[in-house]
Every structure is written in structure tokens, then in C-alpha cells.
Amino acid sequence: MHKKLNHLKFYLKFFNLLLSVMTILFISFEQSYAAGDTVIVYYSRTGKSEVVAKAIADTMSADIIQINDTRGRTGICGFILAAYDSQMEHYTQIEPAAIDFSKYKNVYLVSPIWNWKISVPIRTLLHTANFQGIKMAMVTTANIDIKKYENFGDEAPFIKKFLRDYLRDNRQGMLNLAKSSKADIIGHFHIATEGLSGEQIEAATAAKMTKSLAAISCRSMTERQ
Numbered sequence: 001m002h003k004k005l006n007h008l009k010f011y012l013k014f015f016n017l018l019l020s021v022m023t024i025l026f027i028s029f030e031q032s033y034a035a036g037d038t039v040i041v042y043y044s045r046t047g048k049s050e051v052v053a054k055a056i057a058d059t060m061s062a063d064i065i066q067i068n069d070t071r072g073r074t075g076i077c078g079f080i081l082a083a084y085d086s087q088m089e090h091y092t093q094i095e096p097a098a099i100d101f102s103k104y105k106n107v108y109l110v111s112p113i114w115n116w117k118i119s120v121p122i123r124t125l126l127h128t129a130n131f132q133g134i135k136m137a138m139v140t141t142a143n144i145d146i147k148k149y150e151n152f153g154d155e156a157p158f159i160k161k162f163l164r165d166y167l168r169d170n171r172q173g174m175l176n177l178a179k180s181s182k183a184d185i186i187g188h189f190h191i192a193t194e195g196l197s198g199e200q201i202e203a204a205t206a207a208k209m210t211k212s213l214a215a216i217s218c219r220s221m222t223e224r225q
């Protein structure tokens with residue numbers, strides 16, 4: 001009986017601790033993501049990144065801005081042109097051509113991946129916009145998971161190791177590009193969209209958001225200490 005009571009006390013203490021941690025995370029999240037502080041900026045060629053961007057905007061009650069590419073990217077010709085421009089790391093003309101980010105503290109930048117590089121319109125935005133003093137979370141979408149080969153060790157077959165290193169390097173390249181925009185990069189999450197319906201992409205986004213917000217809240221708490 002005494003032992004059972006001790007167990008119960010332990011579980012109650014643990015539950016209280018859990019509640020306190022969750023409250024701190026929530027308050028911290030509320031402070032760093034007050035309504036009006038956050039904007040979701042996205043480009044989407046076929047609508048998948050748009051689903052992700054809208055799901056994030058709904059979660060955060062944030063503003064949302066769509067970037068358009070003045071170059072035609074539809075159909076097979078658009079696909080080939082997009083692949084070529086991305087491979088050559090070209091820029092394009094985007095609309096809106098200039099966005100004033102000074103009224104925001106946080107930006108979620110949502111982009112599809114083209115040839116394991118950031119899409120050309122978002123590359124252009126990173127090149128032209130002033131993100132100084134802004135916390136940026138990068139969100140990418142692609143057919144497959146960017147970390148698909150991450151767990152292969154050096155004993156794995158050559159092709160798996162090659163893909164692991166190739167995806168790793170390209171991911172780092174995208175983050176470096178984002179850093180070069182002077183933004184403070186606070187996180188990156190990726191949604192694999194192949195074969196998923198809109199609802200499934202929304203659900204995958206919600207799951208990643210929960211994880212990423214907890215990580216971001218932890219980080220902003222550490223920064224405040």
C-alpha cells in the first residue's frame with residue numbers, strides 16, 4: 001500500500017513537471033510568435049508547397065505571401081526550364097519584386113526542391129530581399145525525404161553512400177544560401193510529398209510543425225538565459 005502511494009506521488013510529480021515544461025514552451029512560443037510578427041512566404045509550381053504554406057499560416061495565424069515567377073514553369077517545357085535554371089543556379093524575375101520584411105520578426109520560407117537545390121524563385125528572393133535581424137525557418141518539399149539516406153553508414157553500398165553525401169551537401173548548400181541572406185536560420189524541416197493527397201500533406205506539415213516549434217521554443221529559451 002505504502003509502495004503504491006509512493007508510485008502515485010511519483011506519477012503526480014512527473015505529471016506536474018510535464019505540465020510546467022509544456023506551459024513554459026507554450027508561453028515561450030507565444031512570446032516569440034505573437035500574431036502579426038510572422039509571415040509565411042512561399043513559391044509553389046504545382047500546389048504542394050502551397051498546401052504546406054497554408055497549413056503553417058493557419059497554425060500560426062500568420063500573414064502569407066505568394067511568390068510568383070514571371071517565367072512560365074508549367075508543362076514539360078516549364079519543367080525542363082526549371083531543372084536547367086536550378087542546375088545553373090540562375091535567378092529569375094519574381095512578383096512581388098520587393099517585399100518589406102521590416103515589420104516581421106519571423107519568416108517561414110517554403111520552397112519546392114529542384115535538383116536538390118532550392119527553387120529558382122526562392123533563390124532569387126534570398127538573393128534580393130533584406131532579411132537582416134529576422135529569424136527564418138526553412139521549409140522544403142520534394143518527392144522524397146531529404147534525410148532518406150542519412151542513416152547509411154560507411155559500410156553501405158557505394159550508391160547509398162553517394163546519395164547520403166549528395167543530399168547532405170545539397171541541404172547544407174541550401175542552408176548556407178539562406179544564411180547568406182543575413183537571416184538568423186532557426187530551423188529547417190522537409191516534407192516528402194510524392195503520392196500524398198492535400199490532406200496528407202497538411203497532416204505531415206502539422207506533425208513537423210509540432211516538433212519544430214518545440215525545438216524553436218527551446219532554442220529561444222536558451223537564448224534568453
Ligand SMILES: Cc1cc2nc3c(=O)[nH]c(=O)nc-3n(C[C@H](O)[C@H](O)[C@H](O)COP(=O)(O)O)c2cc1C
Pocket residue numbers: 043044045046047048049050079080082083084086111112113114115116117141142143144145193
Ligand atoms: C525541376 C524540378 C526538379 C525537381 N527535383 C527534385 C529532386 O531533386 N528531388 C525530389 O525529391 N523532388 C524533385 N522535384 C519534385 C518537387 O520538389 C516536389 O514535387 C515538390 O513537392 C513540388 O512542390 P510544388 O507543387 O509546390 O511545386 C522536382 C520538381 C521539379 C519541377
